Amino acid sequence: xxxxxxxxxxxxxxxxxxxxxxxxxxxxxxxxxxxxxxxxxxxxxxxxxxxxxxxxxxxxxxxxxxxxxxxxxxxxxxxxxxxxxxxxxxxxxxxxxxxxxxxxxxxxxxxxxxxxxxxxxxxxxxxxxxxxxxxxxxxxxxxxxxxxxxxxxxxxxxxxxxxxxxxxxxxxxxxxxxxxxxxxxxxxxxxxxxxxxxxxxxxxxxxxxxxxxxxxxxxxxxxxxxxxxxxxxxxxxxxxxxxxxxx
Numbered sequence: 259x260x261x262x263x264x265x266x267x268x269x270x271x272x273x274x275x276x277x278x279x280x281x282x283x284x285x286x287x288x289x290x291x292x293x294x295x296x297x298x299x300x301x302x303x304x305x306x307x308x309x310x311x312x313x314x315x316x317x318x319x320x321x322x323x324x325x326x327x328x329x330x331x332x333x334x335x336x337x338x339x340x341x342x343x344x345x346x347x348x349x350x351x352x353x354x355x356x357x358x359x360x361x362x363x364x365x366x367x368x369x370x371x372x373x374x375x376x377x378x379x380x381x382x383x384x385x386x387x388x389x390x391x392x393x394x395x396x397x398x399x400x401x402x403x404x405x406x407x408x409x410x411x412x413x414x415x416x417x418x419x420x421x422x423x424x425x426x427x428x429x430x431x432x433x434x435x436x437x438x439x440x441x442x443x444x445x446x447x448x449x450x451x452x453x454x455x456x457x458x459x460x461x462x463x464x465x466x467x468x469x470x471x472x473x474x475x476x477x478x479x480x481x482x483x484x485x486x487x488x489x490x491x492x493x494x495x496x497x498x499x500x501x502x503x504x505x
Contacts, residue, residue, distance in 0.1 A: 260403035262413060268480040274487030275406045278494070282451060285494040290501040295448060301500045302452045307340045309454035310433050313461065331368035335427060338364040339434050343441070343449060350438045354398035355391070358423070361434050365427035381423035390421050398439065407443030411436040412486035416471040416479075433457070436486075452500070456493030460485065 266272050290298060301320075308323045311333060318326065318333070326333065342364050350357045359379035366378045383391060394417045397410060418432035433454055440446040440453070457464045463485050471482035 260401070260405055262397070262405055262409055263403060265409060265413070265479060265483060266405065268476060268483065271409075271480055271483045271487075274484045275408045278408055278487040278490035279406060279445070281491045281494045282445065285498050285501075286450065288498060288501040290504050291450070294504055295450070298497070298500055298504060299448055299450055301504075302450055302497055303340050305452050305496060305500065306437075306454040307336050309452070309458040310340075310430055311336050312458055313433075313454070313464070314430065331366075332427065332430075334368050335365035336430055338367070339430060343434060343438060346438060347441045347447070350398060350435075351442045352399065354395045354435075357438065358418075358431060358435065361431045362424050362427065365430050366424075369426060382425055383421070383423050387421055387423065390417065391423060394418070394421070398442075401443070407440055407445040408487060408490055409483065410443060411439035411445075412483050414439050415486065416468060416482050419468045420472040450497055451490060451493045452496035453490060453493040455496040456489035456491070459492050459496075460489055464489065 266275075304323060305320050308318050308320045311318050311323070314332060314336075316330075316333065323333075339361055342360070346357050346360065358381075363379040369378070381387075381391060394414060397414060401410060415432050415436035418435055419429060422428050424431060437446070437449060437451075437453055440451065441449060445451075446453075467478075467482040467485040470478035472478070
């Protein structure tokens with residue numbers, strides 16, 4: 259049995275994930291995606307990069323990021339992470355630990371590294387943390403059922419936030435890993451869901467439910483999974499807005 263299967267029995271989780279799936283499917287039928295999918299994907303990538311940076315405390319919107327030419331290492335790293343995602347989908351399915359290291363290197367390669375500090379791409383975990391990382395990687399490499407892709411993406415995202423394997427830019431890596439999981443599981447292979455924008459629009463809930471997930475209690479996990487489903491819906495709505503603006 260898939261270790262994630264019992265999570266579908268938590269109150270309101272199945273409904274939240276099904277509502278997200280239905281909203282995403284409706285979004286994918288938008289007529290703009292017939293001819294302009296690449297342009298829309300580029301706009302979604304820009305919006306999601308701006309959103310992940312705002313979740314890190316940066317005052318950047320899509321327009322300011324489009325015109326951005328600064329030297330901030332975090333901003334440059336977030337841009338590199340977004341640009342790398344399409345090329346990492348297949349590798350993610352077979353070598354998730356390698357991809358997490360690559361994502362962290364993309365995110366932090368411009369950071370100054372002092373002697374004795376963790377190196378980019380190297381998790382800083384104790385024995386218990388390493389065991390949790392092994393279990394997380396198994397969720398990526400060995401999906402054993404037809405559970406909703408959003409469930410697997412939500413758990414991987416929440417686990418990385420809780421485990422915090424990287425001392426810097428960990429949350430940027432966690433959000434990228436969730437997007438990779440949705441792509442690898444076939445829910446969003448073209449990266450058309452503005453998922454990070456969905457988290458940003460529901461930021462207090464995002465922060466609070468992530469803390470709840472970290473408790474490991476059924477109610478805490480349920481809170482996070484419900485948030486993830488609603489963030490997916492919100493992100494799909496952001497993509498629809500982008501689609502409508504391109505008509």
